[in-house]
Amino acid sequence: MKIGIPRALSYFDYFPIWKTFLDKLGFKTIISSPTTKDILDKGVSLCVDDACLPVKIFHGHVADLIGKVDTIFIPRLISVSPGEYICPKFIGLPEMVKNTISDLPPLLVFNYDLHKGIKYRGKAFNTLARQLGLSGGVVDRAYKEACSMQDKYERMLKSGQSPLNILEPKESWDESIKNKVTIGIIGHSYLLCDRYISMDLIKKIQNKGYNVKVPSNVPDKKIEENIMDIPKRMFLSYGKRMLGSGIEWLKCDEVDGIIFLSSFGCGIDSFIEELIRRYNAREYKLPYAVFSLDEHSGQAGFETRLEAFLDMMEWRNRIGHNFSAHG
Ligand code: SF4
Structure with missing residues (x-):
């Protein structure tokens, strides 16, 4: 099965963990093309007028994946750190996409909420795997490798790279x-x-x-x-x-x-x-x-x-x- 990942919003922060997890579970991940004028125009025409620019671009990237993949991965990030939240627009993202873009393939919604503790990270990935019909050791191994890729990515960022x-x-x-x-x-x-x-x-x-x-x-x-x-x-x-x-x-x-x-x-x-x-x-x-x-x-x-x-x-x-x- 081909899973599309929009190259927008939290892609730039969490792509290594998402991609490694899905790859290790045996799925093929396809990223939308880098933003172009066409993707921006599509996003602007599909999304509500008063959304911010990055949310409009996200819509353009979702549209770019239609016809290329079997399902589109849409993260619903509620909290990425214990005791904190992120912008509410991330929370409503799956609903915004569903209600504004037609001819969508099924969406793979990834609910991620660490407000109550970091242990909920593993639970979020387990729930994602269950949506894909998988559980058990294969999921644990994929999660472990995905976390280590994400740690490596974050270490590289802290060394000064963009x-x-x-x-x-x-x-x-x-x-x-x-x-x-x-x-x-x-x-x-x-x-x-x-x-x-x-x-x-x-x-x-x-x-x-x-x-x-x-x-x-x-x-x-x-x-x-x-x-x-x-x-x-x-x-x-x-x-x-x-x-x-x-x-x-x-x-x-x-x-x-x-x-x-x-x-x-x-x-x-x-x-x-x-x-x-x-x-x-x-x-x-x-x-x-x-x-x-x-x-x-x-x-x-x-x-x-x-x-x-x-x-x-x-x-x-x-x-x-x-x-x-x-x-
Ligand atoms: S924080 Fe929220 S409103 Fe601001 S750019 Fe990001 S998604 Fe848009």
């Missing part, structure tokens, strides 16, 4: 780039790593000779420590990672400038961006820019803003001490 370098191995990674001028890009992995929708921002910056850091490079322990300093407990996992990494880069002087890549229509982005901008303006004063993406974003305007930001960062590094402290 998900793109790992998920698309043709993108080689030169470790010496770590010593160059560094730009931290804050954003959801599914925006940063979708090369079409992010206008290939990571690659563009790397091609200009800069090092890039993304939130998935920051160790979990640092994220936890930084979040303890904010007055209210952050219970949204993706928001916590973005805020915790921004604070880490600022207070440890790890980057020379920060770009916040935000999705139009995302509630989490709107307040995390505001918090990081305020922290930076109050204390650190690093070059900082916000690039907001929606389905109408154009390449030319994006490139002009990127060039302007890089120039500002270079001037700041070269002659920043000449600027008046009062602006």
Whole structure:
């Protein structure tokens, strides 16, 4: 049986565990094609207007798999970490897809809820296997191998690589780039790593000779420590990672400038961006820019803003001490 996996949303965080698990159970996994204008247009036409851009793109990827696979894997992520939640749009994803796209093959819905504890991870994978008619030792072995692939992936991320370098191995990674001028890009992995929708921002910056850091490079322990300093407990996992990494880069002087890549229509982005901008303006004063993406974003305007930001960062590094402290 061929199982289709949409190359969107949590694909960029959990693909190794999903693929290994399904492969080891003997199924063939097929990933939707990388995002193109056609996939984006399909997603926009199928999805409700007021959804955020990544959810629209997800719909486009589901449509791309129709006719190529026997079933489509749709994750329903409720919580990815004990005591936390993620954006409600992930919870309603299977229903949104079912109610907006016609001619769908059967959906393989993967319910994932770790709110009450990490032990529920194994249970979620067992339930998934049961939907596919499997249980017992084969499932336990597949789960073990899948977890070890995911651990390996996360270790590679923490070593400084971007998900793109790992998920698309043709993108080689030169470790010496770590010593160059560094730009931290804050954003959801599914925006940063979708090369079409992010206008290939990571690659563009790397091609200009800069090092890039993304939130998935920051160790979990640092994220936890930084979040303890904010007055209210952050219970949204993706928001916590973005805020915790921004604070880490600022207070440890790890980057020379920060770009916040935000999705139009995302509630989490709107307040995390505001918090990081305020922290930076109050204390650190690093070059900082916000690039907001929606389905109408154009390449030319994006490139002009990127060039302007890089120039500002270079001037700041070269002659920043000449600027008046009062602006
Ligand atoms: S966190 Fe933001 S970008 Fe992600 S699915 Fe939710 S609303 Fe969309």
